[in-house]
Amino acid sequence: MPYVVTEACIKCKYTDCVEVCPVDCFYEGENTLVIAPDECIDCGVCEPECPAEAILPDTDPRAEQWLEMNREYAAQWPNINRKKPALSDADDWKGVPDKYAKYFSDKPGK
Structure with a gap:
């Protein structure tokens, strides 16, 4: 039962979650993060750290x-295994719905 990052992370990319992950299972895109489900140990420490509430257990519909x-x-x-600054306008995008179709970038992070 891994955790996953949802579209709420897009254009925010807060990395508070990365800092607490004991197994370094986060990966960085240009404007979002993802969790490798096969690496996640389901500890749940990342979920409460996400300011955008973008992380959910896979048991959540x-x-x-x-x-x-x-x-x-x-x-x-x-x-990615260290905290970085969020995107400069992250707070403006926090809570904006339906970001995937318009704003998701498949480019890798730096």
């Missing part, structure tokens, strides 16, 4: 559609 997306991009993007 809202997480189901994001599981494969997390798996796919975790295999392509670089691992």
Whole structure:
């Protein structure tokens, strides 16, 4: 039962969750993060750390559609294991619905 990152992270990319992950299972895209479901140990320490409330356990019905997306991009993007500054306008995007279709970038982070 891994955790997944949902579209709430898009254009925010807060990395508070990365800092607490004991197994370094976060991967960085240009404007979002994902969790490698096969690496996540289901400890749950990342979920309360996310200011955007973008992390859910895969048992939550809202997480189901994001599981494969997390798996796919975790295999392509670089691992991130240290906190970085959020995107400069992250607070403006926090809570904005339906960001995936318009704003998701499949480019890797730096």
